Amino acid sequence: MSENNQSEKLAASQRLAVIRHSVSHVMAQAVVKLFPGTKTAIGPAVENGFFYDFLLPRPITSDDLAVIEVEMKKIIDSRHDFIKVTMSRNEALTRFAAEQFKTELINELPPMEEITIYENRSTDGAVQWADLCRGPHVANTREINSAAFKLQSIAGAYWRGDEKRAMLTRVYGTAWENPKDLKAHLAFLEEIEKRDHRRVGKEMDLYSIHEEAGAGLIYWHPNGGRMRVAIEDFWRKEHYRNGYEILYTPHIGKSWLWETSGHLGFYKENMYSPMKIDEQNYYIKPMNCPFHLLIYNNKGHSYRDLPLRWAELGTVYRYERSGVLHGLLRVRGFTQDDAHIICTPEQMEGEIREVLRFSLSIWKVFGFKDIKAYLATKPEGSVGEQKKWDDALESLRRAIDAEGLPYEMDEGGGAFYGPKIDLKIKDALGREWQMSTIQFDFNEPELFNLTYVDTDGQHKRPYMIHRALLGSFERFFGVLIEHFGGAFPVWIAPEQAAVIPVSEVFSDYAKKTAAELKACGLRVTAELNDDRMNAKIRNCQTRKIPYMLVAGQREADEGTVSIRLRDGRQLPAMKTEDFASYALEKIESRSLEL
Numbered sequence: 057m058s059e060n061n062q063s064e065k066l067a068a069s070q071r072l073a074v075i076r077h078s079v080s081h082v083m084a085q086a087v088v089k090l091f092p093g094t095k096t097a098i099g100p101a102v103e104n105g106f107f108y109d110f111l112l113p114r115p116i117t118s119d120d121l122a123v124i125e126v127e128m129k130k131i132i133d134s135r136h137d138f139i140k141v142t143m144s145r146n147e148a149l150t151r152f153a154a155e156q157f158k159t160e161l162i163n164e165l166p167p168m169e170e171i172t173i174y175e176n177r178s179t180d181g182a183v184q185w186a187d188l189c190r191g192p193h194v195a196n197t198r199e200i201n202s203a204a205f206k207l208q209s210i211a212g213a214y215w216r217g218d219e220k221r222a223m224l225t226r227v228y229g230t231a232w233e234n235p236k237d238l239k240a241h242l243a244f245l246e247e248i249e250k251r252d253h254r255r256v257g258k259e260m261d262l263y264s265i266h267e268e269a270g271a272g273l274i275y276w277h278p279n280g281g282r283m284r285v286a287i288e289d290f291w292r293k294e295h296y297r298n299g300y301e302i303l304y305t306p307h308i309g310k311s312w313l314w315e316t317s318g319h320l321g322f323y324k325e326n327m328y329s330p331m332k333i334d335e336q337n338y339y340i341k342p343m344n345c346p347f348h349l350l351i352y353n354n355k356g357h358s359y360r361d362l363p364l365r366w367a368e369l370g371t372v373y374r375y376e377r378s379g380v381l382h383g384l385l386r387v388r389g390f391t392q393d394d395a396h397i398i399c400t401p402e403q404m405e406g407e408i409r410e411v412l413r414f415s416l417s418i419w420k421v422f423g424f425k426d427i428k429a430y431l432a433t434k435p436e437g438s439v440g441e442q443k444k445w446d447d448a449l450e451s452l453r454r455a456i457d458a459e460g461l462p463y464e465m466d467e468g469g470g471a472f473y474g475p476k477i478d479l480k481i482k483d484a485l486g487r488e489w490q491m492s493t494i495q496f497d498f499n500e501p502e503l504f505n506l507t508y509v510d511t512d513g514q515h516k517r518p519y520m521i522h523r524a525l526l527g528s529f530e531r532f533f534g535v536l537i538e539h540f541g542g543a544f545p546v547w548i549a550p551e552q553a554a555v556i557p558v559s560e561v562f563s564d565y566a567k568k569t570a571a572e573l574k575a576c577g578l579r580v581t582a583e584l585n586d587d588r589m590n591a592k593i594r595n596c597q598t599r600k601i602p603y604m605l606v607a608g609q610r611e612a613d614e615g616t617v618s619i620r621l622r623d624g625r626q627l628p629a630m631k632t633e634d635f636a637s638y639a640l641e642k643i644e645s646r647s648l649e650l
Contacts, residue, residue: 272388305347384534432469440498473499558608
């Protein structure tokens with residue numbers, strides 16, 4: 057992108073942010089008028105929209121949003137000016153004496169900071185509403201298109217994000233420069249809703265969550281289990297092929313293990329309370345790495361043994377507040393496809409490049425090709441020698457350059473124990489997801505006293521690289537569902553084919569055909585219920601089965617199947633064994649096409 061285009065894009069983005077912030081003020085003005093006694097909190101512009109938090113005299117519902125929108129349009133059409141006013145702290149406290157949240161914000165401002173408010177004034181100059189705000193805003197509501205905004209939802213939000221503070225009502229909305237852009241955005245949101253992994257997961261019977269048994273914990277159903285096995289089998293095969301060995305480690309460990317690793321010092325708030333066993337505290341693991349280091353120290357190592365590439369599909373448990381749990385995307389128990397590479401300093405750069413290459417190759421198999429790297433640098437309070445940080449960061453940078461990946465710097469975004477690369481992928485809707493991490497660690501090899509005997513016979517400290525490729529398996533599965541909208545490639549589809557008899561007369565042929573295909577290794581069902589054929593086809597399309605094999609008199613006579621794809625296309629009729637070969641080739645090649 058040229059510098060001019062970048063500047064134009066930035067200017068457009070800033071313009072939209074100003075419009076959205078201004079619409080949030082208009083919404084607050086409307087709410088205060090419609091619901092006397094309302095106390096206002098904050099109302100910023102956010103990505104693709106805005107929100108405002110209120111303490112309301114009564115709960116509001118989605119029906120109230122339409123009423124608020126009507127009042128907002130009246131304000132916009134009245135052509136109110138946004139006027140910036142500067143005042144002293146005492147003047148501001150007097151102005152907002154009845155507004156508890158504004159008063160708190162004013163009192164927290166630095167003593168010498170200029171305090172500004174924005175007044176919404178009608179054409180006669182009368183102040184209709186005012187808010188504590190730094191701005192900026194549009195000059196007049198005429199710059200807001202009254203047909204290009206929409207209020208979308210209502211949620212609860214604690215004041216300042218503190219669950220011990222007041223629960224406020226948050227109203228979300230979106231605003232654009234013109235109705236065309238609004239319409240496109242709402243269509244995009246509809247597509248997101250259709251692909252929502254919670255909705256698709258239920259429709260396809262992939263998984264469930266049972267709050268009564270524990271929030272944030274995933275129950276994999278047979279269909280989800282089939283998919284998971286297919287993905288894990290591929291994952292293991294590729295790891296063995298790329299020089300990894302696979303480990304299995306315990307779910308709990310004594311407290312000294314987590315004290316040594318630093319987790320109890322840096323991560324305790326995300327760990328579950330200890331359990332007492334034999335008068336000692338044990339913690340359920342939030343990470344796999346300390347266990348891998350114990351295995352390393354189980355025997356001595358020479359430079360000839362390195363690098364060691366050890367991977368594990370290890371289930372870990374981390375505490376998340378109930379308010380942030382979200383389907384598969386934010387959970388409390390998940391399987392992490394973790395790996396640790398222990399190498400000599402001389403091997404470091406080559407291992408980084410290999411890890412990055414391997415990660416990209418895996419993502420491309422799943423259909424993700426738009427991938428961007430974020431290179432995270434040293435944060436405050438970090439550990440390790442500066443030279444190690446510099447060398448590691450440069451190795452990460454050269455690996456990114458070697459793969460031709462676009463990247464951005466994430467200044468100060470590294471962990472306290474080393475710099476890292478985060479890989480973000482874009483899904484079919486253009487949304488970016490942070491997935492893979494390649495992380496240096498100068499700390500744990502020191503803490504666990506890892507050594508190897510070098511060529512000179514001296515014991516030296518190895519380097520360690522943490523690598524999560526898919527990351528949380530549950531989160532990856534949620535992203536995968538939304539990327540494909542449930543229409544998965546054949547090789548991971550829970551049901552790969554369904555045999556549909558034209559009528560009950562051909563049920564035996566359908567059962568025989570399904571059995572033959574199963575014997576070839578395909579995941580096949582015979583649709584033998586009492587529904588009509590067209591209803592069975594619609595049901596299979598809802599289940600997003602790649603291949604629907606219709607069996608009638610002609611097919612039974614010729615030993616064939618008529619093949620209908622889930623997108624409505626037809627393939628020529630094939631002998632059962634020919635279809636099996638066709639489907640197996642798609643599966644073995646992991647084709648993204650039917």
